[in-house]
Amino acid sequence: MNIFYNGTGIGDVLLVSLKEIPKEERLVERKGDVARLFDKRNGQTVGFNIFNISNIKSINGTGMLPLTDELLEAINKALEHNDFEETIEAPKESNFVVGYVKEKSKHPDADKLSVCQVDVGEETLQIVCGAPNIEEGQKVPVAMVGASMPTGMNIKAAKLRGVESTGMICSAKELVLPDAPREKGILVLDDRFKVGEDFLEQYHG
Incomplete structure (x- = not known):
């Protein structure tokens, strides 16, 4: 949702x-x-x-x-x-969480892609990322499998140039956040963000 x-x-x-x-x-x-x-x-x-x-x-x-x-x-x-009988229920889990980049390695078949091991709280995901500013030790917003981006893109588990990728590390622009920079790159979060918890709640909190 x-x-x-x-x-x-x-x-x-x-x-x-x-x-x-x-x-x-x-x-x-x-x-x-x-x-x-x-x-x-x-x-x-x-x-x-x-x-x-x-x-x-x-x-x-x-x-x-x-x-x-x-x-x-x-x-x-x-x-x-407005006379609609339906009601909305909150999802059990957040689709956008704070992750921590534990490891970053070069993609074996693509110079501009990195293979990252990202701690999202209860598990570590392997995510292929093309952002030029991705580095080990960063806290980043992660769109989990099943998330729908504002652009309409649905996040799925996939293979990118032969490497498994589960989820997506996001930029401010992809999340349509105010004052998103024009430069390409993922959004790097500061220390107040807690790994594994809802990113949007912390961002707007």
């Missing part, structure tokens, strides 16, 4: 993405201040656009937001007030 808000860029609209599907397979049902996005093939809800969200709850932050208890309550209140 992704929650996105940009009051300056798109207005007072909270975007709630439950599942990414191609635009041509998506239909919209509008009731009052809520638009329900659903899969035209099976009717499954894939997201909601909640207009005038500040009438229910003021939103602090721009870009991807953590799903706090207060925000979840506001989303479900908006659905109820």
Whole structure:
């Protein structure tokens, strides 16, 4: 699940993405201040656009937001007030966590790629990364397998030039964070971030 808000860029609209599907397979049902996005093939809800969200709850932050208890309550209140019977439930685990780069080695078949061993709390993931500024000893935001990026890309386990990669180390631009630098490179986090915990909660906290 992704929650996105940009009051300056798109207005007072909270975007709630439950599942990414191609635009041509998506239909919209509008009731009052809520638009329900659903899969035209099976009717499954894939997201909601909640207009005038500040009438229910003021939103602090721009870009991807953590799903706090207060925000979840506001989303479900908006659905109820606009005659939708569905409710949103918080996911059991975060799709965006803080990782620690334990090891970095050169990709055997690609000069610009690095193979990283990244501690994400309960496990260490092997992630292939193309960022020029990736180094051992960094804390970084990691999109776990199953995460949906703001661009619509779904993170899957894959092989990159023959090397297994599970998850993605993210840049500020990829996470649509405010004031993201134009230079290429992953977002390096400071010491206040705790490895294995929700990245978005810590970033916006």
